[in-house]
Amino acid sequence: MSQKITIDPVTRVEGHGKVTIYLDDDNNIKQSRLHIVEFRGFERFIQGRPYWEAPVLVQRLCGICPVSHHLAAAKAIDVIVGAGTGDKLTPTAEKMRRLMHYGQIFQSHVLHFFHLASPDLLFGLDAAPDIRNIIGVAKQNKHLAVMGVMMRKFGQEIIKVTAGKKIHGTGAISGGINKHLTIEERDSFLKGENNIDQMIEWSGEALNFLKNYHRNNKDFIDNFASFPSSHLSIVRKDGAMDLYHGVMRAVDNEGNRILDDVSYQDYLNYIAEGVKNWSYMKFPYLKHLGKEKGWYRVGPLARLNTCDFIPTPLAQKEFEEFRAYTKGKPNNMSMHYHWARLIETLHAAEVMKDLLNDKDLLTGELIVKGEKQSEGIGVIEAPRGTLFHHYRINDNDQIAMANLIVSTTNNNDPMNFAVNEAAKQMMQGKREITEPMMNAVEVAIRAYDPCLSCATHALGQMPLEIVLRDKNENIIQVKRT
Amino acid sequence: MKVLIYGYGNPGRMDDGLGNELVNALEHWSKKNNIDYVEFDSNYQLNIEDAYDISTKDVVIFVDASKEDIDDFVLTKINENSNLSFTSHEASPGYIYYLSKKLFKKAPETFLLHIKGYKWDFQQGLSEGAEHNLNKAIAYMKIIIKNPENIIKFKHNIIIQN
Numbered sequence: 001m002s003q004k005i006t007i008d009p010v011t012r013v014e015g016h017g018k019v020t021i022y023l024d025d026d027n028n029i030k031q032s033r034l035h036i037v038e039f040r041g042f043e044r045f046i047q048g049r050p051y052w053e054a055p056v057l058v059q060r061l062c063g064i065c066p067v068s069h070h071l072a073a074a075k076a077i078d079v080i081v082g083a084g085t086g087d088k089l090t091p092t093a094e095k096m097r098r099l100m101h102y103g104q105i106f107q108s109h110v111l112h113f114f115h116l117a118s119p120d121l122l123f124g125l126d127a128a129p130d131i132r133n134i135i136g137v138a139k140q141n142k143h144l145a146v147m148g149v150m151m152r153k154f155g156q157e158i159i160k161v162t163a164g165k166k167i168h169g170t171g172a173i174s175g176g177i178n179k180h181l182t183i184e185e186r187d188s189f190l191k192g193e194n195n196i197d198q199m200i201e202w203s204g205e206a207l208n209f210l211k212n213y214h215r216n217n218k219d220f221i222d223n224f225a226s227f228p229s230s231h232l233s234i235v236r237k238d239g240a241m242d243l244y245h246g247v248m249r250a251v252d253n254e255g256n257r258i259l260d261d262v263s264y265q266d267y268l269n270y271i272a273e274g275v276k277n278w279s280y281m282k283f284p285y286l287k288h289l290g291k292e293k294g295w296y297r298v299g300p301l302a303r304l305n306t307c308d309f310i311p312t313p314l315a316q317k318e319f320e321e322f323r324a325y326t327k328g329k330p331n332n333m334s335m336h337y338h339w340a341r342l343i344e345t346l347h348a349a350e351v352m353k354d355l356l357n358d359k360d361l362l363t364g365e366l367i368v369k370g371e372k373q374s375e376g377i378g379v380i381e382a383p384r385g386t387l388f389h390h391y392r393i394n395d396n397d398q399i400a401m402a403n404l405i406v407s408t409t410n411n412n413d414p415m416n417f418a419v420n421e422a423a424k425q426m427m428q429g430k431r432e433i434t435e436p437m438m439n440a441v442e443v444a445i446r447a448y449d450p451c452l453s454c455a456t457h458a459l460g461q462m463p464l465e466i467v468l469r470d471k472n473e474n475i476i477q478v479k480r481t
Numbered sequence: 482m483k484v485l486i487y488g489y490g491n492p493g494r495m496d497d498g499l500g501n502e503l504v505n506a507l508e509h510w511s512k513k514n515n516i517d518y519v520e521f522d523s524n525y526q527l528n529i530e531d532a533y534d535i536s537t538k539d540v541v542i543f544v545d546a547s548k549e550d551i552d553d554f555v556l557t558k559i560n561e562n563s564n565l566s567f568t569s570h571e572a573s574p575g576y577i578y579y580l581s582k583k584l585f586k587k588a589p590e591t592f593l594l595h596i597k598g599y600k601w602d603f604q605q606g607l608s609e610g611a612e613h614n615l616n617k618a619i620a621y622m623k624i625i626i627k628n629p630e631n632i633i634k635f636k637h638n639i640i641i642q643n
């Protein structure tokens with residue numbers, strides 16, 4: 001009998017995901033879909049609000065990456081107040097924002113790796129769910145677990161001193177930043193007990209842990225949920241990795257440029273969003289390639305595929321090893337997101353060290369203004385990938401139009417491919433669907449570190465429900481996480 | 482005795498900000514009354530680094546908005562909970578307590594103050610009902626803060642339902 005599996009979430013807040021896997025009469029995978037079944041329409045909510053409120057308002061989108069939304073909105077509002085498209089801020093303002101952003105990248109990547117990914121790697125897909133968590137990690141490798149907590153704390157403290165506060169930070173304002181770093185704040189990160197040098201060392205340790213795991217589990221890490229795709233991110237004008245500002249670049253699965261360093265102010269010329277009747281999350285694609293061929297991946301894996309080099313020495317060394325693994329061609333292995341994420345973690349730590357030693361953070365002009373514009377676009381590489389904020393204002397300085405394309409939305413098609421590949425590899429032809437098989441589907445999605453709440457512009461957690469259905473759409477099995 | 486009162490929630494979602502509002506009010510009141518043994522903190526949600534912070538305290542009271550079937554507020558003792566969420570978007574007080582115990586070998590007396598909320602829209606400001614419940618919870622917490630050692634004596638799961 002043919003079957004259908006659905007993975008669906010159940011918790012107290014909106015914004016959940018559901019996976020449905022359809023089986024045929026021979027228990028082969030017919031189709032898999034990641035559905036987003038909640039919608040809150042955040043863009044409409046901010047219409048009518050004064051434009052200068054946007055960098056604070058948009059933080060309501062998500063409690064996990066409010067800094068990314070804060071900075072993307074601030075960059076868009078910079079354009080509106082005539083502060084340029086990323087090249088006119090004062091050195092102090094730009095460097096303070098960069099410190100905030102790399103603190104966010106650092107803490108988010110650390111949280112994902114230690115809290116969510118490392119249990120899967122340490123214990124395997126078939127381990128009991130009650131040990132597949134950070135407590136299980138602590139029992140097997142306490143140092144790794146403590147390291148994760150203290151690294152995350154470091155990143156959060158960086159955000160606190162640059163954004164001004166933990167909730168609804170106000171650091172980035174129209175045309176600049178609202179504070180300097182004090183000498184005391186700087187020294188706490190440079191000379192404190194768990195200081196920036198310690199963070200760099202621990203980032204290297206985490207990377208070595210993953211590389212060691214990779215050496216011992218090559219088949220799984222290289223082949224699980226792998227598929228060819230294009231990759232998109234912003235890069236610095238000289239091709240360097242730059243997570244705060246740059247031009248848009250995309251490469252296909254062979255490494256050919258399919259978007260060649262264009263200004264993100266023109267993103268609407270290049271990117272469109274498709275819709276499908278089974279998901280509230282849209283499906284972005286490159287216009288000139290169309291819906292079928294124009295989809296792409298974003299996030300750490302994509303960024304390491306699009307950039308030419310990483311402008312910090314330790315991360316650059318790791319980047320060279322990463323690129324050599326695929327002989328310079330784009331890396332299309334989903335589980336290598338973890339590897340790329342940890343290289344970026346090391347890079348973020350190195351960038352933070354350089355910035356903390358920069359005297360521009362302690363003194364200098366904070367704000368610039370110019371001739372007001374009616375429209376602004378801000379793009380940033382958030383931890384999960386490229387994040388677009390686009391606003392248009394009316395004569396009363398109110399937001400008349402807002403368009404957000406968040407990182408997880410950019411990864412919508414790839415996550416669906418990953419689910420399908422994982423399902424095929426783990427469930428194809430099997431008579432019974434087991435808990436480890438279901439977990440494998442989650443592991444494939446988790447590699448992308450998705451935030452479905454952001455993607456549907458709703459707030460809340462992202463639990464998951466998997467449902468298996470037969471060819472007549474009858475539910476055979478349900479798993480909730 | 483070191484006490485931490487930690488409110489969490491999103492003040493941009495109306496009553497979800499009840500925990501943050503309680504912390505704001507009590508922090509102001511404590512400063513005014515020169516109470517220096519209580520620390521205050523708030524955030525959108527709990528996360529793993531909070532395990533380290535609570536490990537340095539004797540008593541921790543988390544404060545969260547609640548959709549439960551309660552009248553106005555309830556104070557409960559926290560039981561450890563090792564359940565891991567599918568994503569990093571959720572950590573319960575029980576999970577944070579559990580992490581503190583396992584990673585840092587410290588187990589402060591830990592409680593959760595649930596304050597009943599009613600509205601969760603994309604707006605700032607509390608609903609009228611939530612404001613009423615908040616004021617009752619603040620009055621109760623002032624008594625707790627004045628004599629925090631008394632809270633340790635409670636051993637039952639549900640300490641008070643007003």
